[in-house]
Amino acid sequence: MTLALNIFTVLAVSAGTFFFLAGTAGLLRFPDALTRLHALTKADNLGLGLIVLGLLPLVERSFGALKLISIWLLVQLSGAIVAQLIADFVRRREPLS
């Protein structure tokens, strides 16, 4: 049981870190601000989400688990809204397309 949970943690955390790498790669390689923003939100949502998911079996107290989940929800939420704000900002700045 513990082994299965540990494998789950390793897999989920590794997948999460992968999304951070992907987010950075996107931020560096994508051609314009809006596509970069798209890459950024992947790290916010999936990267942190998978890491939190992977850590849950290791947290002893349920309050701690609750805090971890609320951090993820907070980042998810603010990340999505901030992405919209920045997109709006970029669009107003560069009124091309």
Place this chain on the structure above:
Amino acid sequence: MMNAITLFGLCGPALVGLGLFGLITNPQPVRKILAFNILGSGTFLLFGVIARRGAAAGLDGDPVPQALVITGIVVAFAATAMAIALLLRLFEETGRASLNSSNPNNASETTDAS
């Protein structure tokens, strides 16, 4: 030989040096305020290293320097807020944001430009 505490201990002086350099050489007051904050954070980091080295009595660090740093961060913020307000008022009054008032030639130039 090199441990993490020493590493941060060397980072602190580097930040102090950088901050001081920016504070003296950069002509823009906003950048001086930024540099002042970096200089301050370097000093705080030195306190943090002293606190970490003073780990005793079952604590990971000496709480006295840590408390000093918290007070320092608050006061640094108050000073920053004050400096920015002063700077913005100066800009409103004179149309320029320069601390260099001794050079009249330069002053008229900047007023024209703004």
Place this chain on the structure above:
Amino acid sequence: MTSFLIGAACFVLAATALGLLRILHGPADADRMMAAQLLGTGGVAALVLLATALQSPAIVDVAFMLALLAAFASVAFVMSAPPSHSKTPPVVDPR
């Protein structure tokens, strides 16, 4: 498991650190802010990993604080970006 988690924290920090190039190169300030935002999320992830690895629940509070204030900083950025050639209506005072 502890060293795996710390290793993962290292990896996340190093990965988001590459995004630092966007802070240095821009080109626009919006790109810089995105990199800062990514660094914020990466910092939160690294802190959560460290908190679990070191069994220190207080570090989770720092992560929470960072997440909260990173969002605030982004709002501050959007608000304070200098007024440009925008076609949006002027300030509406919602009373």
Place this chain on the structure above:
Amino acid sequence: MTLTFIFNVVLVALLLTVATWIIVARAAFSAAVAFVAYGLLLALVWVELSAIDVALTEAAIGSGVTGMLLLGAASRLRETEATAVPAGRPLTSAVAVLCALIAAGLAAIVLFPPSIVFTLAPQAMARLPESGLGNPVAGVLFVYRAFDTLLEKVVLVLALVSVWSLAPDRFWGGVPGLHVYQQPNSVLTLLAQLLAPLGIVMGIYMFWTGANNPGGAFQGGTVLAAMWVLVMIAGLQNVPSTDRRALRYLVVLGPSIFLTIGLAGFLLANGFLAYPPGYAKPLIIVAEAALTLSIGVTLGLLTAGPPERVAR
């Protein structure tokens, strides 16, 4: 151990890169954006130095409210940048050498510390149980160095008075010049509606947990300030006139209650800011609660800046 060390090396490298860039960057606004990232990294450094209380303060102040102030100032002063005359090359080099020397001197102190380790940790811990607090940093702030903490809160009030005094005479007592978002009912409104309640819970939690765990009045108050500013920016609440009585009472509430408790120490205990035996914890909690509120209001008003419009 080695992995932690690698983490720290990466962290320090990042911190120094961002700091250097802030100093040498061309545009002040970009430097201010980088300063937000710098504050985030600094919070991580404080975690690694096992100073969680400081990490919380830095996370709240450094990247949050200081970032907002600097971004605002850099944006307003953008057009003055071109006129700034940089220092000449010889002067710059001379200053660089001197700063390097100062940094080297400080580094020498770090590398060759005195053989005696100076620490006040045992003294701080020895009588901590009497205060009823479990967080040694809170103990230092509210028991051993209570006078400093009191003065620090007074400094905040004085800073606010100074910032207000910088308003032109006709705007004295008017409304601070905080920018309100141009489109009401936008995503920002949603963010403020969702983030502010979470932040207020976090602020109260910080104050409450601060007695026994890392946290405290200042960290809590800063979160409250940030959330208040967010709500004002989103247009969910009007920016208040600075001549509002209630507002001014709130600013001085914390310091005055703390001062009253301190003065009561003359009568009930053995001196200024001494707590009567057995009542230390409740008194500190009362003072901290009032301070959290006052710090929130004061920092919020400091961030909003001096009055720029006449009072409504």
